[in-house]
Amino acid sequence: MIELRDVTKVFPAAKKSPGAGAPAVDGVSLAVERGSVFGVVGHSGAGKSTLLRLINYLETPTSGTVLVDGQDLGALGERRRREVRRSIGMVFQQFNLFRSRTVLGNVAYPLRLSGLSRAEARERAGEALRFVGLDAHARRYPEQLSGGQRQRVGIARALATEPGVLLCDEATSALDPRTTGEVLDLLRRVNGELGVTIVLITHEMEVVRSLCDHVAVMAAGKVVETGGVHDVFSRPAHPVTGTFVRSALHDVPDAATLARLRARHPGRLVTVPVGGGEDLSRLFREHDVDFTIAHAGVTEVQARTLGGVTFELRGAERDVAAVLARLTAEEEVVAR
Ligand SMILES: Nc1ncnc2c1ncn2[C@@H]1O[C@H](COP(=O)(O)OP(=O)(O)O)[C@@H](O)[C@H]1O
Ligand SMILES: [Mg+2]
Known part of the structure; x- marks a missing residue:
């Protein structure tokens, strides 16, 4: 046109x-x-x-x-x-x-x-x-x-x-x-x-x-x-x-939010995109890592969901590192 x-x-x-x-x-x-x-x-x-x-x-x-x-x-x-x-x-x-x-x-x-x-x-x-x-x-x-x-x-x-x-x-x-x-x-x-x-x-x-x-x-x-x-x-x-x-998206916590999350969550924080398809519960279980959901931001874009969930990971240092390595091997995952 x-x-x-x-x-x-x-x-x-x-x-x-x-x-x-x-x-x-x-x-x-x-x-x-x-x-x-x-x-x-x-x-x-x-x-x-x-x-x-x-x-x-x-x-x-x-x-x-x-x-x-x-x-x-x-x-x-x-x-x-x-x-x-x-x-x-x-x-x-x-x-x-x-x-x-x-x-x-x-x-x-x-x-x-x-x-x-x-x-x-x-x-x-x-x-x-x-x-x-x-x-x-x-x-x-x-x-x-x-x-x-x-x-x-x-x-x-x-x-x-x-x-x-x-x-x-x-x-x-x-x-x-x-x-x-x-x-x-x-x-x-x-x-x-x-x-x-x-x-x-x-x-x-x-x-x-x-x-x-x-x-x-x-x-x-x-x-x-x-x-x-x-x-x-x-x-x-x-x-x-x-x-x-x-x-317009709030998928990843901004700096101020992250500072607040850190104060409350002593473990490692990692943000994972929604809908990534990976079986996270299995991944966490395999490495004996506990998690809490610390933050989530989800928005509709053209009738599809776009967003991220921020997990706090807790466990032995090398186990957490192993999970992070798996997650950050994926594109678009933000490890904090
Ligand atoms: N009629 C004009 N005469 C001279 N400079 C102009 C005129 N209109 C816009 N500009 C200049 O062109 C640039 C782009 O302006 P503009 O298209 O209004 O930007 P925006 O709408 O993105 O704010 C600016 O540097 C502005 O000063
Ligand atoms: Mg204008």
């Missing part, structure tokens, strides 16, 4: 600012399949927003090719490009609603721009508001709504023109955890029921975990890692990815 080929964006350098002249997006190639939910994660300044704006040509690439639905946006005339852009909805962190327009008026606005009559626009806007569960609020003003409701209006507005693609720029970053959940549920329906391809950028790996099927990790303008969400969560290859993954 979307393909970027070696896309680079260099902004004209603001003089004397540090890092000026460095590309905001640097040689990025990626492909987003039709019907998928593709997450782009990265720290602030990594180039995520610029990347998103390149997809609908709100930013013109300095070099490289952007294809949407097979069409090379750089090769299209301005009129055709506007039509393609209209088939791409966009949702923003700060909602970007008109304060002086009603909820219905906000959602109808892009429809009026696309040439629909007032009556048609209101009809379609009403449908979009029903989809996001806000038809009862049509005559209110954005200020009278909560943050989560405002974002649902933003999503209704983006959906009103029936786009095939929805681009979300930190759509939940201004929301509290509960309303974040509501908006993510809604985006899941947008994808599942309407078949809309979603590209969302976020600095929260938790959003990627709960919603996306594919993810790209950005650092300093480059995509440093990309893949299926479960694969990236279970085997992060790049250090930046590792940091993000650990923020």
Whole structure:
């Protein structure tokens, strides 16, 4: 549905600012399949927003090719490009609603721009508001709504023109955890029921975990890692990815937790991934090693379980060492 080929964006350098002249997006190639939910994660300044704006040509690439639905946006005339852009909805962190327009008026606005009559626009806007569960609020003003409701209006507005693609720029970053959940549920329906391809950028790996099927990790303008969400969560290859993954998984105790565990558990601590298949009770028994479960962290990623259990092992030193040797011979086991 979307393909970027070696896309680079260099902004004209603001003089004397540090890092000026460095590309905001640097040689990025990626492909987003039709019907998928593709997450782009990265720290602030990594180039995520610029990347998103390149997809609908709100930013013109300095070099490289952007294809949407097979069409090379750089090769299209301005009129055709506007039509393609209209088939791409966009949702923003700060909602970007008109304060002086009603909820219905906000959602109808892009429809009026696309040439629909007032009556048609209101009809379609009403449908979009029903989809996001806000038809009862049509005559209110954005200020009278909560943050989560405002974002649902933003999503209704983006959906009103029936786009095939929805681009979300930190759509939940201004929301509290509960309303974040509501908006993510809604985006899941947008994808599942309407078949809309979603590209969302976020600095929260938790959003990627709960919603996306594919993810790209950005650092300093480059995509440093990309893949299926479960694969990236279970085997992060790049250090930046590792940091993000650990923020959403609690499979391995962090340093503070480990210090607390150590105070309570004098034996050797070892963290074993859930679902590893090894018969641990037998292994412990064979070596005459006792164990206690000291810590466990388990998370669902793409309907599969990912997590770790931390055991305290107690026994003769060489027996414990023998168990550890067996466990750490396995990949991904963290012996402490
Ligand atoms: N319009 C612009 N003009 C100049 N520099 C920009 C512009 N937009 C973004 N940048 C720069 O590009 C880099 C990436 O920014 P951005 O894409 O907003 O990152 P992110 O969304 O990951 O925080 C930053 O260094 C930022 O200062
Ligand atoms: Mg941004």
